[in-house]
Amino acid sequence: MHTILICDDERDIVAALKIVLEAEGYATLCAYNGREALELLSDAVQLVLLDVMMPELDGIATLSAIRERSNVPVIFLTAKGEDTDKILGLNLGADDYVTKPFNMVELLARVRSQIRRYTRLGGSVAREDVLTAGGLMLDDRSKSVTLDGEALSLTPTEYDILHLLMQNPGKVFRPDAIYRAVWHEEPYGAESTVAVHIRHLREKIEIDPAEPRLIKAVWGQGYKLEKEARQ
């Protein structure tokens, strides 16, 4: 049984989250501002849901205070939805973010992902032929991919593309380059095939494929695997 600390000044949202999370079998602690959250924070807490805009102590300051004490995963609940806020939160040590108004299904998926990763962190073994990024682990010997410990079923093409991207995290690959590396032939106008496969790959890996956190499209240039992805 994992404990989640919910922190939001909007009591109705906290109540809704409490219901949903408890229905999923999590224990919850509720705080209505940053100060309360810091008081309730203990080693028993495995995840913090933190609103950004709060009275007394806002989410950003609370996050800084949390990071001084613990590296418990923190998911930001942000109403702003602006890129600068997301980036600031992630840079300050948030592990993920959900934009208000959020979808409960997505939120639960992200909560599950973070808790799994946090609780199994010690279990992973560093091996040369195992590539990791975010919660992804690609074992080239067994040709298997796991996301937060759960096995993914990928087609060979999808596997090859992911392998290519994971070997060079952060590097942008043009569609024709990916095609040549995976299909071992010239694309001759078949570059859009790559895009289709990437989309499928995203649908399998990303919680919200419309807003990918791992495999990102650099529009007009190609695709890349996010280097510092925390998922």
Next chain:
Amino acid sequence: MKKLYGSFAAKLVAVLLLCALAVVFGLSMVGVSALSRWDAFNGSLESVTQSAVENLAWNEYMYVWDQYQSGLDPQYISHDVNFRFTLIDPEGKQIYSDYHDEPALWHITQRMQPNYSVERNAAAEEYEAAMEYPAVTPPPIIASEAQIVVIDERTGERAEFQTDYELEQWRQARSMTMRGYVLAELTAGGKFAQRVEQVTALYRTRYALVAAAGLSFLMGVLLFIFLMAAAGHHGDAPVRESFVDRIPLDVFTLLAISAAGIALIVPMEMGLPGDIVGYTVFGLCLLAAALIALLYCMSFAVRVKCGTLWQNCLIARIFRRCRRTTHRLWELARDGLRALPLIRRWAVILGGVALVELFVMLASEGDCAGLLWFVNLVLGVPAMLWALIGFARLRAGAGAIAGGDLNYTVDTRYLRGELLEHAGDLNHIRDGLNAAVAERMKSQHFQSELITNVSHDIKTPLTNIISYVDLLEKEELQNDTARGYVEVLSRQSQRLKKLLDDLLEASKASTGVLPVSLERCELGVLLDQCVGEYGERLQSAGLNLVVSKPEEPVTILADGRHLWRVFDNLLSNVLKYAQPGTRVYLNLAREGGQAVLTFRNISREALNLNGEELLARFVRGDSARSTEGSGLGLAIAQSLTALQGGEMTLDVDGDLFKVTLRFEETK
């Protein structure tokens, strides 16, 4: 003193006193001048008496001689009681004497020539005119017909000569010696006794006289100053002019001078007798003239004090009137010209100049042609250059403002008239534009801020709604109707969320507060990515996507995320509105350095709006607005395209819906 200034009596007294002092001064000066003529301030009484007597003695001497000449016997000759004389004939024999060696105050001895009449004939006159005087030597030539007739007045003796030399000889031979004496011990009575008495009195009071003259002069000056200072004061009132002071200065001056002149000239012309009455009359006239002068001075002082000296001058008045009239005429002409429209005004001015020049030419019979040409050149060319420079400035200013340079100020230095007005108007237009632009920026910014804040505030309750609708969906609802309602709630709340996001994005994109980082972007790659994202969805919607692009890569500078958003919006539009079973064309081409992307599809619904109307915010092709979407997609796409320096146009041709994107191609 102030009181004295205002008192008429004090002034009257002062004037009278001044008159009296003038009399005193005049008389004492007469005495002093006589005394100084007789050297009274250096010599003794005796020498002064001698000098004073001399004139009288001479008169008496000549009086005696004239009596003798008129043929009177010497013993019957009348003379002053204190005068004596002796007559001696040419041979040296004493004819008569009543002088008996008494001590003499004054005496003289002189050879006296007889009184005679002379008559010359023409030849003699001519001869005399050529002669040198005095005729002491015999002349070299004697004209035979010359004749001089001489008659002795006393004896009646007649003589005839041919030359003046002979006449001179005759005269010398008949001249007598006469001695005159004034006795030192004067008997009372007679001129000499009286004169000596007067002189002695004068001599005794000579210093008193000088003192009187000096004192009266000094007091006169002081009184004069007082009168000048007091002039114009009447009681306690401030200085004001009397009717006399209002007479124009020049007229007044003329009047004063003529009055004084009359007072001085009239007695002289009348010939006053030399006695005491005559002198008194003359003195009074002199006094009258002095009074006129004094009044004039006082009036002058008043004018100076009132500052009306020149103002009140007739000549000044006439001059002023003339100047005012010419000024008014000039203003009239100028205002008249100004009231005319530009072209007509200059037509009048140039026509006038041409007429004057024509007149000058005709009057001078063409002699002035060269000069006129030169004047026209010297005046006309700079004037035209000046106008051209002004025009060039206006042109530059208008060009700059039209080109969007709202900091440009038209230089108004040296500009005049219409050019200046024009420059001022241009600057005003610029200011107005500046204000309008600033106002617009402000209001846009405000609008964007407002939308951001409002949508943020809406998001919190919306999050609640969505969360609880989610919870409701999870509840095991027994009622099918209720489940249907929850489904509607879920759908509509999601739609509200989408609307809110679009609204926020539209406002940011249109006001330009969105950060844009331009990078090299390959449109071919982007198209492939788009096909990857949308291909399957389009296919499942029954649409056939046809993509065409050039062989070589087409690169532009754009912000990939924004550009994707544009494509995303356009393609989702196609998904929503395209007629199933038709083809959708996505074409990339190069056109004169520009990358041109076209999206073409057949609309499912009849489009009753044109391209521009479709681009307006919250406008949708279907008037019912039943389908999902905010009506902001196209507006957002256009704003984002513009943000990246591109251009998006929309064409509707029947059911053909066509979107064109244009970007500058980069190497």
